[in-house]
Amino acid sequence: MKRFLSNNGRKMALLAVLVPLLALFVYVVLRSGPLASIPVTVITVESRALAPALFGIGTVESRYTHKIGPTAAGRIRQVDVQVGDKVSVGQALGEMDPVDVDERIAAQASALKRAEAAVLGADAQTQEAAARRDYAGKQAGRYEKLLESHAVSEEGAGAKRQEQQIAEAGFAAARANLDAARQEFSRVRSEHAGLIRQRANLRLIAPVDGLVVARHADSGTTVVAGQAVVEIIDPANLWINVRFDQLRVSGLRAGLPVRIALRSRAGQMLAGRVLRVEPLADAVTEETLAKVAFDDLPELPPLGELAEVTIALPETPVAPVLPNASIQRVDGHLGVWLVEDDALRFAPVKTGATDLDGRVQILDGIKDGARVVVYSQRALDSRSRVKIVERLPGVSP
Amino acid sequence: MISLAGRDLLHSWGKFVFTGVGLGLLIGVTLTMAGVYRGMVDDAKVLLDNSGADLWVVQQDTLGPYAESSSLYDDTYRGIRGMPGVARAANVTYLTTQVRQGGRDVRAMVVGVEPGRVGEPGQPGYLVAGRQITRGHYEAVADIASGFKLGDDVQIRRSHYSVVGLTRRMVSSSGDPMVFIPLKDAQEAQFLKDNDAIAQQRRRTAANPAFDRPGTPGLLEAVIASQSTNPYVNAVLVQIEPGYAPEEVAEPIRRWKRLQVYTRVQMEGILVGKLIATSAKQIGMFLVILSVVSAAIVAFIIYTLTLGKIREIAVLKLIGTRNRTIAGMIMQQAVGLGVIGFVVGKIAATFWAPIFPKYVLLEPGDAARGFAAVVVICMLASVLAIRAALKVDPAEAIGG
Numbered sequence: 001m002k003r004f005l006s007n008n009g010r011k012m013a014l015l016a017v018l019v020p021l022l023a024l025f026v027y028v029v030l031r032s033g034p035l036a037s038i039p040v041t042v043i044t045v046e047s048r049a050l051a052p053a054l055f056g057i058g059t060v061e062s063r064y065t066h067k068i069g070p071t072a073a074g075r076i077r078q079v080d081v082q083v084g085d086k087v088s089v090g091q092a093l094g095e096m097d098p099v100d101v102d103e104r105i106a107a108q109a110s111a112l113k114r115a116e117a118a119v120l121g122a123d124a125q126t127q128e129a130a131a132r133r134d135y136a137g138k139q140a141g142r143y144e145k146l147l148e149s150h151a152v153s154e155e156g157a158g159a160k161r162q163e164q165q166i167a168e169a170g171f172a173a174a175r176a177n178l179d180a181a182r183q184e185f186s187r188v189r190s191e192h193a194g195l196i197r198q199r200a201n202l203r204l205i206a207p208v209d210g211l212v213v214a215r216h217a218d219s220g221t222t223v224v225a226g227q228a229v230v231e232i233i234d235p236a237n238l239w240i241n242v243r244f245d246q247l248r249v250s251g252l253r254a255g256l257p258v259r260i261a262l263r264s265r266a267g268q269m270l271a272g273r274v275l276r277v278e279p280l281a282d283a284v285t286e287e288t289l290a291k292v293a294f295d296d297l298p299e300l301p302p303l304g305e306l307a308e309v310t311i312a313l314p315e316t317p318v319a320p321v322l323p324n325a326s327i328q329r330v331d332g333h334l335g336v337w338l339v340e341d342d343a344l345r346f347a348p349v350k351t352g353a354t355d356l357d358g359r360v361q362i363l364d365g366i367k368d369g370a371r372v373v374v375y376s377q378r379a380l381d382s383r384s385r386v387k388i389v390e391r392l393p394g395v396s397p
Numbered sequence: 398m399i400s401l402a403g404r405d406l407l408h409s410w411g412k413f414v415f416t417g418v419g420l421g422l423l424i425g426v427t428l429t430m431a432g433v434y435r436g437m438v439d440d441a442k443v444l445l446d447n448s449g450a451d452l453w454v455v456q457q458d459t460l461g462p463y464a465e466s467s468s469l470y471d472d473t474y475r476g477i478r479g480m481p482g483v484a485r486a487a488n489v490t491y492l493t494t495q496v497r498q499g500g501r502d503v504r505a506m507v508v509g510v511e512p513g514r515v516g517e518p519g520q521p522g523y524l525v526a527g528r529q530i531t532r533g534h535y536e537a538v539a540d541i542a543s544g545f546k547l548g549d550d551v552q553i554r555r556s557h558y559s560v561v562g563l564t565r566r567m568v569s570s571s572g573d574p575m576v577f578i579p580l581k582d583a584q585e586a587q588f589l590k591d592n593d594a595i596a597q598q599r600r601r602t603a604a605n606p607a608f609d610r611p612g613t614p615g616l617l618e619a620v621i622a623s624q625s626t627n628p629y630v631n632a633v634l635v636q637i638e639p640g641y642a643p644e645e646v647a648e649p650i651r652r653w654k655r656l657q658v659y660t661r662v663q664m665e666g667i668l669v670g671k672l673i674a675t676s677a678k679q680i681g682m683f684l685v686i687l688s689v690v691s692a693a694i695v696a697f698i699i700y701t702l703t704l705g706k707i708r709e710i711a712v713l714k715l716i717g718t719r720n721r722t723i724a725g726m727i728m729q730q731a732v733g734l735g736v737i738g739f740v741v742g743k744i745a746a747t748f749w750a751p752i753f754p755k756y757v758l759l760e761p762g763d764a765a766r767g768f769a770a771v772v773v774i775c776m777l778a779s780v781l782a783i784r785a786a787l788k789v790d791p792a793e794a795i796g797g
Contacts, residue, residue, distance in 0.1 A: 010407045010408075010410055011407060013410065014406070014407065014410045014414070017410075018414075018737075021737070021744070022740065024744050025740045025743060025744055028743060028744050028747045028748075029743075031747075032759065055531070055532040055533060055534070057533070057534050057535075222611070223614075224611070224614065226614075227614040228614075244533070245512070245513070245533040247511075247513055247514070248513055284472070285581070308534070308535070323528055324515050324528055324529045324531070325524040325527065325528050325529055325562065327515045327516060328515075328516060328522060328523060329449065329515075329516030329517075329522075331639075332484060332636065332638075332639055334515070334516045351515075354513065354531060355531070356531045356532060357528070357531070358527075358528025358529060358531050358561070358562075375523070375524055375526060377525065377565060378523075378566070379523055380523070392525045392526065394525070394541055394565075395525055395526045395541070395563060396546055
């Protein structure tokens with residue numbers, strides 16, 4: 001009897017070890033490997049309108065940049081402004097070394113005075129010639145009358161007539177001389193004025209009210225014609241040169257409101273609007289360019305700072321909407337996995353508008369109310385056994 | 398009819414079960430080692446599966462993009478897209494780097510893909526949480542093995558990315574989790590040096606008299622700008638039109654585009670045969686030794702277990718038990734021990750496999766082969782034990 005009990009007890013103990021072991025084994029075989037079902041999450045398709053948006057990045061740029069430099073090669077004598085200075089229109093920013101311009105102006109001034117004196121001299125000569133001519137004319141008239149009364153000889157009268165003609169010619173020459181002197185005076189005066197203008201051109205003048213953002217060269221530096229010495233921008237006119245991927249740029253047009261996030265002010269959204277869409281796109285980077293202006297800028301951001309620009313586009317018509325995670329490509333077709341009576345079926349779809357939160361409108365392929373797989377633990381095929389769960393294992397809420 | 402084996406088993410069941418569990422743990426280690434080897438090969442294969450490509454177009458005379466570095470101009474794909482039989486072509490970059498998040502950094506393979514083109518080659522095929530990349534910059538989809546969570550802010554080189562989606566089993570051939578980021582960011586990340594290096598580079602360029610010429614203002618700026626761009630990608634992934642054979646599409650690209658093209662079969666050959674060949678052989682060698690050692694230990698255990706019962710066997714012989722019955726008892730016990738061992742081993746391997754840092758793939762085929770091997774080894778070992786048992790002199794039962 002005792003032997004039997006002990007035997008029975010041992011049998012029970014053995015079973016108590018073996019049965020859970022076997023159960024665990026069956027569990028393990030069913031939960032891993034090809035027999036295991038794949039956890040998936042599903043979503044029911046709903047129709048709604050999407051608010052698509054565009055996202056691009058760009059850099060803050062000044063709308064107008066004035067690069068002030070000399071028009072001829074030369075050495076800088078002085079630069080009067082520093083970066084950050086506010087300047088007003090007409091203000092002198094610096095000056096190029098005039099080299100010999102001042103001396104040439106002085107020479108021209110002397111030449112001008114000389115020309116003025118030459119005019120006076122020619123004028124006096126003209127008066128003298130006029131007096132000679134008048135006297136010769138009178139003498140010739142007197143001798144004509146005397147000849148009529150035969151008081152003088154024909155030869156005497158002829159000599160006086162000749163004198164008159166010589167005096168006439170002398171007067172014409174004096175007039176011409178005066179004219180030439182006046183022209184010379186005018187030429188020298190113009191040259192003098194030109195040199196003074198050139199002297200003024202050596203000064204670097206602010207063409208607008210603005211802010212000095214760069215000072216490229218200092219006094220003593222030799223610069224070539226057209227090289228910028230100082231750069232001025234208009235701080236009230238900033239824009240962002242934004243680049244958008246051409247893939248999703250449809251609907252972008254001037255006037256749309258935008259939200260701007262500057263890299264230096266993370267979390268702070270600034271308002272703005274699209275100023276224009278550039279007619280020329282970037283063929284190399286496959287991006288479309290646009291200019292975005294700030295509505296209101298509290299303080300000047302550094303030019304060249306990175307900015308993220310989000311543009312809200314007009315809402316689309318109502319259509320079935322799915323998360324983009326549910327769309328997969330199987331055998332070359334874009335589609336979704338439908339859950340129908342716990343079985344999977346792949347339905348090819350045609351996708352439409354998307355928004356930045358990852359929602360996609362489905363133009364064709366599924367209808368409202370369909371149950372579509374969003375996330376899956378493994379890649380699916382039509383024979384996969386699935387188990388619908390709230391959240392996939394290993395994914396924290 | 399009384400089962401002799403069962404009766405004996407009941408007599409010393411504790412010893413039997415504990416021996417079985419011990420054996421099981423050993424078998425579990427062997428199965429796990431097989432899983433490690435399979436996981437290694439699987440890592441290489443999922444890399445190819447996940448890329449979704451039929452053809453890999455890479456730089457001429459390279460084994461890129463995984464086994465060797467390869468670089469192509471990023472507009473090459475336009476020409477390839479126009480080739481006959483090409484359905485889709487997409488640029489892709491691969492860069493294995495440390496991805497920083499908070500105070501830690503994770504070794505990851507950063508993959509640059511064209512954003513917003515779901516289903517294009519190179520894109521993550523399925524997600525376990527979140528969404529695919531929609532913005533053209535600064536978003537990332539990370540593999541769950543990286544430990545990143547949705548909404549995390551991760552840093553790759555100088556840029557910060559927010560994690561918007563999670564994938565699973567998207568790993569490089571060395572098992573590093575993948576992090577998908579937009580192509581343009583990836584191109585920059587691949588090229589981008591740290592800020593100090595950029596400043597040094599600018600200084601060096603400025604110091605070079607050839608670039609800083611007084612008579613040519615703007616030359617230095619132009620040179621520096623051209624130094625800081627990266628118009629390269631690592632590969633173009635191609636999906637082919639239905640009805641075309643991969644080689645049929647690959648050959649014209651090789652011939653006319655002067656680029657190297659690999660088909661799926663060739664790529665698998667490169668990855669499995671070249672990239673992970675040595676480490677896989679290393680693990681494979683270890684697996685072989687472990688299997689031999691396990692087999693030997695199983696055989697010894699069964700042999701010594703039988704020898705421990707030699708007195709009882711002698712008694713059985715003395716009372717005239719037939720040799721067949723004794724042999725049957727020993728063999729049944731050996732096979733039973735093997736089965737318990739296998740069950741324990743399989744359970745143990747399944748439970749500790751997910752704890753391994755790299756992927757361990759326990760294939761049902763391996764388990765079946767392992768089971769067959771265990772049973773055969775047990776039977777062979779029991780044959781040795783049976784020989785010893787049958788040779789025993791019944792007189793020993795009563796002898797001192």
